[in-house]
Amino acid sequence: MSVKQKHDELAALLQGAGVRPTRQRLALAAWLFDGHDKHVTAEQVHDAALKMRAHVSLATVYNTLNNFTTAGLLRQVVIDGGQIYFDTNTGDHYHIFDEEGGYLTDIPAASVPIARLPKLPQGKSLSRIDVVLRVRTSS
């Protein structure tokens, strides 16, 4: 695929989500949506942008990650206090968290079948289920 084709595809992705395809957003989207699922912090995205010699400020990285999240292109995952992971996989899935390595892996929702749920509080409905399997090196 040509460089121009890739650019146009990304621009279409952003426009389809109601996000203007600026130079900075396209540069970050090119890295985020390269076909490999990622769980990344703002700082990791910023570092990646620097390595690509794309000049994107840290403030713009935060703005962009938040925009993409609102637009449904990313979702947030919170594991530890202290930092937010942005997840390029927006499908229905759960996570394995390696407590020693500090990294996340996706697992399909169907791999953790939940037979039934408790009664929810009066007038409330389910917005999302988060499941995290925390793992460590076997003793």
Next chain:
Amino acid sequence: MSVKQKHDELAALLQGAGVRPTRQRLALAAWLFDGHDKHVTAEQVHDAALKMRAHVSLATVYNTLNNFTTAGLLRQVVIDGGQIYFDTNTGDHYHIFDEEGGYLTDIPAASVPIARLPKLPQGKSLSRIDVVLRVRTSS
């Protein structure tokens, strides 16, 4: 139950967990372990201490909550980035999080039966399962 009996019970609880029963720790424990399960932030604990006219600095609140957690008297729950909830229920349970009100409710682990788990990474074993049901006012 007399005030002295209550004090002695709390002191025994702390000593049993390998934590020295200082004045500050006893004051915080008296409020935390009053029989009602709580999900509280450090600031909420500090405010409660002020209302009880116990003079406990914020640094000591953090030290104490972390000590109690290490000693197995509390556990941490992370929901949003930005702040840590300390949970006085250390048993096997999951949570309902009200996204609008920002508060947590306990649910027994048995109320969300998990039929099976995916294969874990080579050499890793399960340390804990976190399940959060996020709810909102029904549309």
Next chain:
DNA sequence: ACATCCATTAGAATAGTTCTAAATTACCGC
């Protein structure tokens, strides 16, 4: 091209938590 609105940016501000180092307190053996 023009006007308008939206995005980008550096740097300051904010918020939750941890760190530092000095003063105080709990504990243990006598």
Next chain:
DNA sequence: GCGGTAATTTAGAACTATTCTAATGGATGT
């Protein structure tokens, strides 16, 4: 009880992730 020792408390500074501010720059539609 008394003294020695190690653990705890504390105020304030430091740290970290994130958001805010306000000024500059860029995209879009006509």
